[in-house]
Amino acid sequence: MKFSAWQQSYANKRSSSFRASSGPLDSSSDGSIKSASAIFWLILHGLCCLISLVLGFRFSRLVFFLLFSSPAANIYTAPFRSASELAQTLTLYSTPASTNIELPAANRTAGITASPNSRVVVGRHGIRIRPWPHPNPVEVMQAHRIIERVQKEQRLQFGVKHPRTVIVVTPTYVRTFQALHLTGVMHSLMNVPYDLVWIVVEAGGATNETASIIAKSGLRTFHVGFRQRMPNLWAERHRLEARMRLHALRIVREKKLDGIVMFADDSNMHSMELFDEIQNVKWVGALSVGILAHSSQTGEESSASVIPKEDEENRAVPVQGPACNSSNQLVGWHTFNSLPYVGKSATYIGDREIVLPRKLEWAGFVLNSQLLWKDAEDRPEWVKDLDTLDHADEDVETPLSLLKDVSLVEPLGSCGRQIMLWWLRVEARADSKFPPGWIIDPPLEITVPSKRTPWPDAPPELPSNEKAVTGVQEHTLKHSSKTQTSRSKRSSRSKRKHDPKTVELQLPGRHSEN
Amino acid sequence: MKGWKWGFVGLLYAAFVLRIGAVEQGRTQPTERISGSAGDVLEDDPVGRLKVFVYELPSKYNKKILQKDPRCLTHMFAAEIFMHRFLLSSPVRTLNPEEADWFYTPVYTTCDLTPNGLPLPFKSPRMMRSAIQLISSNWPYWNRTEGADHFFVVPHDFAACFHYQEEKAIERGILTLLQCATLVQTFGQQNHVCLKEGSIIVPPYAPPQKMQTHLIPEKTPRSIFVYFRGLFYDVGNDPEGGYYARGARAAVWENFKDNPLFDISTEHPTTYYEDMQRAVFCLCPLGWAPWSPRLVEAVIFGCIPVIIADDIVLPFADAIPWEEIGVFIAEKDVPDLDTILTSIPLDVILRKQRLLANPSMKQAMLFPQPAQPGDAFHQVLNGLARKLPHDKNIYLKPGERILNWTAGPVGDLKPW
Numbered sequence: 001m002k003f004s005a006w007q008q009s010y011a012n013k014r015s016s017s018f019r020a021s022s023g024p025l026d027s028s029s030d031g032s033i034k035s036a037s038a039i040f041w042l043i044l045h046g047l048c049c050l051i052s053l054v055l056g057f058r059f060s061r062l063v064f065f066l067l068f069s070s071p072a073a074n075i076y077t078a079p080f081r082s083a084s085e086l087a088q089t090l091t092l093y094s095t096p097a098s099t100n101i102e103l104p105a106a107n108r109t110a111g112i113t114a115s116p117n118s119r120v121v122v123g124r125h126g127i128r129i130r131p132w133p134h135p136n137p138v139e140v141m142q143a144h145r146i147i148e149r150v151q152k153e154q155r156l157q158f159g160v161k162h163p164r165t166v167i168v169v170t171p172t173y174v175r176t177f178q179a180l181h182l183t184g185v186m187h188s189l190m191n192v193p194y195d196l197v198w199i200v201v202e203a204g205g206a207t208n209e210t211a212s213i214i215a216k217s218g219l220r221t222f223h224v225g226f227r228q229r230m231p232n233l234w235a236e237r238h239r240l241e242a243r244m245r246l247h248a249l250r251i252v253r254e255k256k257l258d259g260i261v262m263f264a265d266d267s268n269m270h271s272m273e274l275f276d277e278i279q280n281v282k283w284v285g286a287l288s289v290g291i292l293a294h295s296s297q298t299g300e301e302s303s304a305s306v307i308p309k310e311d312e313e314n315r316a317v318p319v320q321g322p323a324c325n326s327s328n329q330l331v332g333w334h335t336f337n338s339l340p341y342v343g344k345s346a347t348y349i350g351d352r353e354i355v356l357p358r359k360l361e362w363a364g365f366v367l368n369s370q371l372l373w374k375d376a377e378d379r380p381e382w383v384k385d386l387d388t389l390d391h392a393d394e395d396v397e398t399p400l401s402l403l404k405d406v407s408l409v410e411p412l413g414s415c416g417r418q419i420m421l422w423w424l425r426v427e428a429r430a431d432s433k434f435p436p437g438w439i440i441d442p443p444l445e446i447t448v449p450s451k452r453t454p455w456p457d458a459p460p461e462l463p464s465n466e467k468a469v470t471g472v473q474e475h476t477l478k479h480s481s482k483t484q485t486s487r488s489k490r491s492s493r494s495k496r497k498h499d500p501k502t503v504e505l506q507l508p509g510r511h512s513e514n
Numbered sequence: 515m516k517g518w519k520w521g522f523v524g525l526l527y528a529a530f531v532l533r534i535g536a537v538e539q540g541r542t543q544p545t546e547r548i549s550g551s552a553g554d555v556l557e558d559d560p561v562g563r564l565k566v567f568v569y570e571l572p573s574k575y576n577k578k579i580l581q582k583d584p585r586c587l588t589h590m591f592a593a594e595i596f597m598h599r600f601l602l603s604s605p606v607r608t609l610n611p612e613e614a615d616w617f618y619t620p621v622y623t624t625c626d627l628t629p630n631g632l633p634l635p636f637k638s639p640r641m642m643r644s645a646i647q648l649i650s651s652n653w654p655y656w657n658r659t660e661g662a663d664h665f666f667v668v669p670h671d672f673a674a675c676f677h678y679q680e681e682k683a684i685e686r687g688i689l690t691l692l693q694c695a696t697l698v699q700t701f702g703q704q705n706h707v708c709l710k711e712g713s714i715i716v717p718p719y720a721p722p723q724k725m726q727t728h729l730i731p732e733k734t735p736r737s738i739f740v741y742f743r744g745l746f747y748d749v750g751n752d753p754e755g756g757y758y759a760r761g762a763r764a765a766v767w768e769n770f771k772d773n774p775l776f777d778i779s780t781e782h783p784t785t786y787y788e789d790m791q792r793a794v795f796c797l798c799p800l801g802w803a804p805w806s807p808r809l810v811e812a813v814i815f816g817c818i819p820v821i822i823a824d825d826i827v828l829p830f831a832d833a834i835p836w837e838e839i840g841v842f843i844a845e846k847d848v849p850d851l852d853t854i855l856t857s858i859p860l861d862v863i864l865r866k867q868r869l870l871a872n873p874s875m876k877q878a879m880l881f882p883q884p885a886q887p888g889d890a891f892h893q894v895l896n897g898l899a900r901k902l903p904h905d906k907n908i909y910l911k912p913g914e915r916i917l918n919w920t921a922g923p924v925g926d927l928k929p930w
Contacts, residue, residue: 120703120824122680125761130849133769142856143739143775149860150794150867151735157544158733 155193160279165195165259167252167369171244172210172266173203173230175349176428179213179438181266186217189264192275196220197257201244203230212437222251232348232430238358239395241265245362246389246396253372253386261369263362263399267424274420277412278366283380284403285412288321289364290422291336293354319419320357321364322411330411335359350429358397361423365399366412382408545872546865548839552832552900556874557888560895561605564902567614568601569649575621575641583627590807591624591633592719593890594667596881597698598622600891616696616898617655617664621645624670635676639689639922640930642666642676646691660916661695662908665898668692669718671803673699675708678802683708690921694908696901698894700805702827709827714897716890717829720810722882728787739775740855741793741817742766743786744808745801746778762822763799765848773852790815794863795841795855799823810879813839818866820855822848830878830893832900839869 168189172182189196198221202210206225214221226244231237245263252261260278264270278285323332338345338356346353371383382405389396400406413420435441548556576598580586586595598620601607608614623638650656656664668674674692675683684707688697693710701708702715746767748758755764770776778797783789790796796812800823809828812819819840821828828836836842841858843851869875877888885891910916920927 120706120760122684124756125845127755127761127764127768128846128849129765129768133849135773135775135852139852139856140775143852146856146858146860146863147737147739147794150863151737153864153867154733154735158731 160194160276163194163279165197165257166192166275166278167197167199167257167259167261168264169199169201169245169248169261170264170266171201171203171226171241171248174207174209175230175430176432176434177426178210178266181426182210182213184269185264185266186214186219188270188272189219190217191272194275194279195259197222197259199224199248199251201226201248203228203240203244209437224248224251234346234349234351234355237349242362242396246386249372249386252369253374256373257369259369261367261372263365265361265363265423267426268363269422269424271420273418277418277420280412281366281368281410283368283371283383283410284399284408285366285410286322286330286333286416287364287366287412287421288319288334288416288419289361290317290319290419291357292317292422292424293336293341293356317419317422319416320360320423321413321416321419322409324411324415328411328415330407330409333360334416348430349427350432355425355427357423357425360398360400362398363421363423365409367399367402371402380408544868546868548834548869548872548875550831550833550835555833555896555900556878556893558892558896558899559887560892560899563899564606564615564895565608565613566601566604566606566616566618566895566898567608567611567655568598568618568620569653571620571645571648575645579622579625583625585627585631586622586625588721589627589631589633590718590720591669591700593669593700593716593881594622594624596719596883597667597891597894599883600885604885604891604895606895611653611655614655615663615902615904617649619645619649619664619666621666623668623676632678633670635670635678637930638670638676639686639926640928642674642689643691643926644930658910659694659904659908660910661692663904665696665698665714666692667698669698669700669716671701672708673697673701673713674710680802686923689926691917691919693917696898700829701803702829702831703804703823704825704827706825712901714894715827715829715831716894717810717879718805718807719881720807720814720879722880725787725811725814730788730791734792736792736794738777738789738793740770740777740795740797740820740851741789742776742778742797742799743781743783743789745780748802758802759800760824760845762845762848763801765845766797766799766822766851769849770852775852787811787815790817793817795820797822798840800826809840813870813879814876816867816870818863818870820851829890830897833893833896834875834878839866839875841866 170182170185172178189198196219198214198217198219200210200214200221200223202223203226205227206223211223214223224247226240226247228240230240249261251257260281262278274287277287318336319334320336321334322330323334325331336357336359341354341356344353345356371379372386373379374385382403384402384404386402389401396402400409403409547554550556576595580595586592598618601618601620611617621641623635623641624633626634626637628634646656646661666674668676670676671678672680672683674688674697675686676689677683677686687707688710697710697713698716699709699713700716700718702713703709744763745758746763747753747755752758755761758764766776766778770778777789777793790811794817796808796815796817796819798806798808798812798819798821800806804823804826809819809821811817820843821836821840822843822845824845828834828840841855843854847854874888877886878890878893881890
């Protein structure tokens with residue numbers, strides 16, 4: 001009956017705690033239990049349990065172990081800390097003499113060896129913790145080197161076998177958001193693991209502003225100026241950008257650059273997988289571009305009114321790119337559905353309305369640079385020469401104008417199912433000013449505070465003959481539309497797009513006009 | 515002069531053929547040939563080298579047990595069931611016991627499961643004993659050798675000791691009736707009572723289909739340095755620590771819980787298999803028993819196994835050179851695990867990864883349904899074939915007896 005009870009308790013957990021396993025069940029091998037000794041051990045065991053309850057650790061085992069272990073056994077207490085407080089950290093190494101430590105039936109503690117000459121002992125072991133269990137920075141660096149080497153090996157084996165140079169064409173011009181956009185593209189390009197050539201075409205001529213931004217990249221760059229200035233209307237801007245890109249392609253042809261040409265507009269967002277994927281192109285490839293058509297109005301009302309109700313599924317990011325049939329052949333193109341936005345789209349740069357992309361953006365195409373060379377022998381006959389486009393009267397909207405047969409374009413990114421780059425146009429108004437080079441020089445002077453402060457209960461005005469500390473203590477505030485009219489009086493200062501107010505931070509209070 | 519030339523050519527040819535570390539340009543990754551102490555035997559074909567006779571036991575020993583609890587097909591002890599199924603339809607099976615080299619007894623001793631799914635070993639000795647009594651009385655082949663040319667699959671924690679607690683298992687020892695037979699088991703620890711000399715160690719069962727569905731592209735960069743998911747303290751059975759895993763898992767936690775290189779925790783993420791494929795090292799520490807399915811998973815997913823179990827004997831140790839594939843850490847060295855792992859030279863790590871990428875290595879760890887060449891079933895048969903021919907003195911003279919049929923705990927003698 002004891003056995004079945006024992007089995008029941010096992011049925012609940014994998015094995016019950018070792019307390020239950022002890023006791024008269026492990027008694028002497030002949031199976032008979034002498035009642036006096038059994039009661040004695042029971043009482044002793046109960047006493048030990050009570051003491052353990054009070055002390056907080058398994059006292060009984062310790063006592064029995066110390067009392068009954070043979071002197072040949074070695075006991076380690078230092079230098080290991082244990083998880084519990086007291087001398088529970090006992091590491092027992094068996095010696096051939098103490099193969100089987102004879103213990104009373106009540107508790108079996110550590111000491112049952114597997115067999116002579118075995119290093120491994122059954123029973124409680126100490127939990128070894130080294131004196132300072134924290135990472136060693138030298139080892140961490142070495143581990144990172146190991147990881148890098150493993151990843152390099154992976155790239156060698158599973159990545160692109162013969163990577164070609166990536167030739168990136170970026171049209172840009174000096175404006176408020178240029179630093180933001182161009183730095184983003186630059187950092188993406190700096191992370192590309194392949195050889196890279198960056199052709200930056202700047203509208204309005206090459207300036208030091210742009211040069212200083214791209215100089216930080218460390219990439220091989222061609223910074224080219226384009227004589228015409230960037231117009232203010234979006235439609236004309238798109239046209240000019242196309243001509244700037246063609247100008248860059250001509251540079252590729254003149255210098256006979258070899259590689260894959262991709263078009264990275266400076267406000268677009270590129271993922272690293274994109275650069276791996278375009279290595280697969282043979283002549284002309286097409287990618288899916290996620291269109292982030294953005295309006296600077298607060299989202300809900302504007303988009304809800306613009307998107308018709310039946311287009312519920314189009315609320316996901318719209319995508320431009322190749323369309324394939326089930327056998328992964330190019331059958332058409334997904335373009336941006338601009339019908340809902342007719343009449344409501346932005347016309348000039350900095351307009352609050354949604355900025356719409358063209359039907360197909362240049363960014364979604366990649367070309368083998370050998371298509372552009374003057375006298376490439378192996379150029380396929382379905383590709384026109386670049387010179388023919390120079391004399392065309394109508395505008396070149398996409399690189400597809402370079403092809404006689406559009407159906408030979410290769411769809412990339414598992415036939416356009418993967419979106420690896422996103423198109424976005426966020427610009428400030430053309431008249432927004434910003435500090436050149438984003439350096440505030442000379443330091444700003446203190447000017448007369450504005451008429452109306454955002455804080456109604458501000459303390460009275462303080463003397464204004466202290467100079468503000470440059471830059472560091474400058475505090476820009478978001479303005480509300482109410483104060484815009486008052487700000488328009490301040491025309492002598494440099495303004496940001498949203499006309500921040502410069503407030504001294506040396507004084508805890510705020511100015512207010514009388 | 516001609517002799518010299520031919521000798522030179524022969525030498526060159528021999529050098530090419532016998533080169534052990536030859537790098538093959540595989541389809542996906544260069545791999546290296548694996549040859550263990552028994553030689554280059556992972557790809558051997560056992561068909562034709564041995565014959566196995568499968569005893570027809572009444573279904574209460576196998577089919578009925580499985581019907582009662584079909585969970586036995588998916589837990590880590592399922593190898594015994596799949597081995598039976600494989601042998602029934604394998605070309606090494608013979609229906610003529612007179613020409614058989616090996617005899618197999620299909621008895622599912624690890625299929626008595628608790629509601630949680632853990633097998634109870636209490637009836638297993640009786641079941642095994644009853645099966646042996648049956649075959650010894652119905653066929654003459656057991657008595658001929660007292661089981662020396664018979665093999666049994668005992669995949670439980672401590673194999674034929676039939677208990678999950680190590681102390682109890684050592685006390686019981688191997689079932690007396692199996693003293694002469696060959697055991698196919700997952701447990702392996704040197705100088706341990708429950709590891710009989712000549713046993714064939716197999717990996718625990720891991721579901722091959724499930725692992726296939728979780729494969730990620732091989733070019734996903736490996737960015738985790740050390741990965742482990744599992745218990746560090748078995749709070750239910752060993753709340754203070756020190757018993758479970760001989761304190762090794764607790765030591766791993768205490769020393770490395772704030773180390774960013776070690777991605778270790780007790781969570782059960784759904785991306786467990788995917789994470790292993792993104793790790794360079796996978797810890798395979800002992801638990802209550804030294805073996806674990808983590809070794810199989812690490813090999814399949816190309817993660818270098820870090821084995822923390824003193825004196826462990828790994829599966830197919832004579833066919834697979836585990837020292838060259840995994841990293842072995844003594845339990846006393848666990849606090850220095852980070853130092854040890856970061857001081858492994860880079861070329862050694864890359865070589866281990868190449869060896870792991872060898873498809874025959876991965877195949878040898880699996881029990882696929884239906885069986886494929888080079889898988890664990892075939893490695894077991896290869897192991898059995900390597901033990902042939904049987905020694906002449908296993909055949910007993912008539913009337914000679916070695917085994918004591920009444921030895922063992924009293925409870926074992928009750929009929930099943």
